[in-house]
Amino acid sequence: MEAQFRLEADGRFRFLALINKTTARTWSPPDTEDSSPISLTIDQAQLNETALYALAEQSATHIEPEGIRQTIVLDSRLLPARIRFEAEVHAGQPFLRYRAFYRNSGSVSSYVTEADMLSWKFQGREQRFRGFFVGQWAWGGERANFEPHEVDLSQLDGPVEAFTGAYGNHSTWGALRDEADHGLAFGWEFDGRARAHAEHDRGAGILRVDSLVQRLNHAVEPAGEFLVPGAFVGLFRGDWDEAGYRTQRFVEAVLAAPLPPSEGARFPYVAFNSWGYQWGINEAVLREAAQRAEDLGVEVFTVDFGWARVTGDWHPDPTKFPSGLQPLSDYVHSLGMKFGLHLPFAEATAESQVLRQHPDWAVVPSPNQQRAYFEAKGLCLSHQPAQEWVISEILRVVRENGVDWLLQDGENMVKGCFATRHTHAPDDSNYSNSVEGLNVVIRAVRAALPALLLENCEDGGNMQTFHMVQNYVTSIVNDNSDFLTTRRSIYGATFPFPPRYTDRYMETTPWDNYRTRSHFFGGPLILMDKITEWPDFMVEFMKKELGIYRSLRLHIRDGKVYHLGPPPDGNFNDSIQSHHEASDRSVIFVYRQETASDRELVRPRGLRWDGIYRVRFQDSPRSYAAAGREIMESGVLVELPTQFFAEIVYIEPLAAA
Secondary structure, eight states: OOEEEOOOOOOOOOEEEEEEEETTTTEEEOOSSOSSSOOOTTTTTTEEOOOOOOEEEEEEEEEETTTEEEEEEEEEEEEEEEEEEEEETTTTTEEEEEEEEEEEEESSSSSEEESSOOEEEOOTTTTEEEEEEEEOOBBTTTSSOOOOOEEEEOSSSSEEEESSSSSOOOEEEEEEETTTOOOEEEEESSOOOOOEEEEEETTTTEEEEEESSSSSSEEOTTTOOOEEEEEEEEESSHHHHHHHHHHHHHHIIISSSSOOOOGGGOOSSSEEEGGGGTTOOEEEHHHHHHHHHHTOOOOOEEEEETTEETTTTTETTTOTTTTOOHHHHHHHHTTOOOEEEETTTTOOOTSSHHHHHHHBBBBOTTTTTOOOOBBBBOOOTHHHHHHHHHHHHHHHHHHHHSEEEEEEEESSSSOOOOOSSSSOOOTOHHHHEEEEIIIIHHHHHEEEEEEEEEEEEEEEOOOOOTTTHHOOOBBBBBSOOOOOHHHHHHHTTTTTSSSSBBBBEOOOOOOOOHHHHTEEEEEEEEEOOOOGOOOOHHHHHHHHHHHHHHHHHHHHHHHHEESSSSSHHHHSSEEEEEETTTTTTEEEEEEEEEEEEEEEEEEEEEOOTTOEEEEESSSOOEEEEEHHHHHHHHHHEEEEEHHHHSEEEEEEEEOOO
């Protein structure tokens, strides 16, 4: 990618072009309107494509991973304001990542009331455009479950909108492409609520994209600085799977929270989570479960909700754990597993000590913000004293209990708070509780505990953002759901996000390979059933199934996802493919629920037309060799002999004779 910007002689800072260096496709601004990546409203004055600046300084520096950051510092001619615009490109990644900082150069406080993370306009005359975006999990999967949305932008009379961030409806990603399948992919790095739009104004010949931070009224003191949350735009050629895959490779290379070097070869993990027992846990029950987990080959053993004496008092319940959690943690470690702990650190009940001593730390919600986390109240993470206490409590709990894996949970991690006596403005909590709240908390914890692995479970997968991926090694995408709901969430979530950010809670009992393999595709596989009650035959069956999962997890983590049909709904046999480009190997999962068809013809994608491959199956003894072109054009016939059955197809290159 090449990105071009210019500071004009009259002082306007303009976007000039995004150029795909492979295909030569150039995305330019419209002839009739300027476009600028800077778009802010400060004290009712707009710093956008019409604003005038003077160049203060510029520089280019090398950054890691291998890349260049261009920094451009501009002094506003309208306000006592300095803007620092940073743009980055990285080797092998056709993406531009950027952010803007506003510094108050005046002598009195100023207020930022609008910030656009995706301020782009492109030439759209005599072209047609399609758009694509993906939902996220909401309200237990009833209101939303990562549904993909494809729209014809050129037939709409106005913009299409996505409501994103914690407690939003959609993921912070979208893509569009023209009739020749040249496309743009966008992502924004903000955990709070935003409303993003894409519109093809055919009359004006303009393609517009934006993403506006909601409920923004941020005070910036003299010499203070305001960050417009970062974003990125990428180039691709192909379909929506290609848009997603290029985004995923960029995220893994540049944004994603790194795994410890020693863990990369076995991540995503096989894990166990105690929520299948719900509140009926104690040291004896969990020791027995740990024995069974170790026998199954589990790598992370997590104690879920119910271990603490009360929500917000993060000390072990003395009745359930009379000696505390440390003996259990030591026992889990002695079995060769990591010890995980569920911690909804931004929640506290009224009887908790923290709220009895500091009732003013609680979030003051809006009248329509009725949902609560198991009757708890939220702690305001951008209220300075509450934030400091939360950080200290997380560090204490992790250190005292030998925690390796922290499962963050809660009802909306970026809570709206209208308190008038907190250290944030009452009408600015969306931004403050994200950038200056949750982000600060997680950053402090990661700095103090670099080996700690963090899992995001924001209400079951309700904060799917490109800032989330920078803080957590994985994220849940469906909260303890059935097999079909799980596959539907995986289908949608694997468009924008790398597969490792799609962990699944397998609460179902593993009676057959349909139930087990419905949970195989994606990130960590987390068992959430009462594993101590499994009969011996089920234990042996699950050992074999988990062996299959471990043999495939790195392939799926690093492979390109092909969505071979529409989202699964149980009324047809559905399938999903992962193709590993480096090894030229593919694996396809094919599922039959209660359908009449005992065979399914699947057409793989991504193979070399002139390559020769071996096609084999996990359960069927059949195997054969064929050319890539024949396999993709004629398809692979998959036998599904019974209802509730899942087959795995392997396609592997044969060495040249």
